[in-house]
Amino acid sequence: MLNSRASREFWLLALMALLVLGAGLGMRDPWPSDEPRFALVAKQMVLGGDWLFPHRGTELYSDKPPMLMWAQAAFYSVFGNWRVAFLLPSLLAALGTLACVYDLGRRLWTRQVGLYAAWALLFAVHFTFQAKKAQIDPLVVFFITLANYGLLRHLLCGPAWRWWWLGWFAAGLGVITKGVGVLALLMILPAAVASILGWPRVRLHVRDWRFWLGPLAFVLAVLLWLLPMVLAATASGSVEYRAYMDDILFRQTAKRYAQSWDHHQPWWYFLGTMPSMWVPAILALPWAIPAWWRRLRRRDPRYLLLLGWWLLIVLFFSIPHGKRDVYILPSLPMFCLALAPLLPGLLRRRDVQWVLAGFVGLLALGLLGAGIAMLTGQPGFESRLIIERGINTRLTSALGWVGVALGCWAVFSLCATGARRFHLAAAATLAMAWVAYGLVGYPLFNDSSSARGLMQQIGQRIGPDGELGLVAWKEQNLLMADRPATTFGFNRRWDRQLRDGVAWQAAQPTRRWLVVQEDALLGCVDRDTATLAGVANRRRWWLVTASDIHGPCVATAAEAERERTLHKIDGDED
Structure with missing residues (x-):
């Protein structure tokens, strides 16, 4: 009897861990700030064959040892699916x-x-x-x-x-x-x-x-x-x-x-x-x-x-x-x-149980409040999700219903477990939240958070024969591109990347396109004719053709200082 009970308790733990931690596996691409970087390095290991010296684009990546990237590349070699391997x-x-x-x-x-x-x-x-x-x-x-x-x-x-x-x-x-x-x-x-x-x-x-x-x-x-x-x-x-x-x-x-x-x-x-x-x-x-x-x-x-x-x-x-x-x-x-x-x-103490009840109650209030705010169109939530993340109102409504459902589940868990077992309510609430995050949140956020949606739109816009160049790019842009893309360095100053990108584009102006982060656009780019490609990862991206360039791309002192500030902010985020 004891062995049978011990076995059931162990396998309950194992199955719950697999469910909570593994929910959503294979349902999303890498998200910033670090995930696309490591996945890109791993992908370049597989494609380039250099597993000893990791690369990010054309530059060596020396911020971290390669153990994680090796594991991701090895799992891709076995399963052939980056969404699982990373x-x-x-x-x-x-x-x-x-x-x-x-x-x-x-x-x-x-x-x-x-x-x-x-x-x-x-x-x-x-x-x-x-x-x-x-x-x-x-x-x-x-x-x-x-x-x-x-x-x-x-x-x-x-x-x-x-x-x-x-x-x-x-x-x-x-x-x-x-x-x-x-x-x-x-x-x-x-x-x-x-x-x-x-x-x-x-x-x-x-x-x-x-x-x-x-x-x-x-x-x-x-x-x-x-x-x-x-x-x-x-x-x-x-x-x-x-x-x-x-x-x-x-x-x-x-x-x-x-x-x-x-x-x-x-x-x-x-x-x-x-x-x-x-x-x-x-x-x-x-x-x-x-x-x-x-x-x-x-x-x-x-x-x-x-x-x-x-x-x-x-x-x-x-x-x-x-x-x-x-x-x-x-x-x-x-x-x-x-x-x-x-x-x-x-856990047999009444005061400890009530502290746990308060924790679950706060979770319930937070989830219900956020869900209702999104469903009723509160501008604070929608502006952050739509403007910063590039998520449309259809998805914000879905997120709202998820929040309400999770809040109701938390309240139900409190009522169902009783005063002596509020720790079970906490476990049930957190388990459901993590499962919902994986099974529902991953698909809802994936296109905007991974830049997959942005890069797919750009691929459709430039056509199958178009060549793509990236300026002031982030790892997710190169990782999610639907074709090989040309880069002009990653850690280099953005004005130098843009200048080299414009020279690369001028060699074949009818088929080469530049994707440029808005903060890297200089005065040489005519924003009235360039195309706003979309928003991803709280950044706005522009599609620039050769005809959108007028004059030399040289950064002013103010633009150079602004770039240094933005580089520091990017470093703090990463």
Whole structure:
């Protein structure tokens, strides 16, 4: 009976995770800000065959290591469908993270604790939101969590040397996914404190030669990418490849941390991020803190390692000026794991249940309010969706009905579960919202958010024989183009791109067309004769022919300054 119940509870968790995280897979294209960039790089890996040095258009892309792009390109090679391939790494990584959290909770405490930890993580808004996006963060969260899993299996359940080596190796894979993967190794610091103070259960075994194979496994994982990249870059004799190597190894890692150049936030930024993004799990924090303190006073090393590592991650990212909410996402799984042993007792408390009821009630009010506002034609909603996103009124009405339906579902869930089980209402509301987001939101927003609709319209306008050039373009324009497109650099100044584009167009003026972002239009372009191609991703795009050009395309001082400002804004958005 127990095994049967355990099996049902596990498969319920697995099926719900697959439903919540996988709803909508294959129903949309990459959306900004980062998704089109990575998908474009992966696509160019497949088409160009250069998997070691990623390209964005004609330029090398050195902002991030290529692990995610490799995974996307590999899945495309298997499935032959970009809509599936670009999201599949995030889905599998999120499922893997949940599996690690569940099994670690089961081994450190009980099977029930493992289930509570996984459920808390699955419905934490920050985790699910990122898991449904094709960005690097879900993958690095998985590798960091896997590293934590291996280290904790050894430190708290060991000695288990194979898991110790796996933890270090996974941290190395995290580094070649995103440099912060090395932060998984901070788990050793609270373990060292516990060992020095003589806390039970935790031992580092530093005098055992097998301990030092861990760092070797870490270096081995990093060298899987680093060694062939460095050898190829140095042997090529190419200035471009050497610049790529220097940028990704130095500027995008240590220098970016020490001298953050974007996303500036105050030191307390994450103290606001966690309460807003880690709901509903974070709502239990006022009751969890005294309970954790009691367990720490009893010298329970499980809480010291989990909570100590969580606080170290938050502290590490609070020091530099540049901060984004995703930076501390890797610490969320360990937070949920430390919270899970307390949840059975906390969920029996009336005050905790009413806090959860308030959370669901606020969700219901927000969904109903937004839905009704869109259905009744409130200008604030429609202007943002129609003008900024290029969505027509038919779609805003559909979104309105979705909002009303979800709000009603939230109210029904509150009424159906009763005062002692409002946590089920929260789970039901969030599950339905994420499923609706995938199955309904993806198709509604896709054409405008991915630029697919814009590029299809442009393709129809210029005809099958027209040649396309892109100026001040975004990755989604090149990715969604229905034909090979000519670009004139990506990071180059827009006036220089426009000047080169005009020269390219003049060679065959009757068949070559330029798609230009409105902010990059100079005085040489006659807007009275040029065509407004459409709106996508909060940007207006113009279709320019050779006859629309009058005079030299030279930026004035004011236009050059405006371009620098817009480049900075684009960088902050990305």
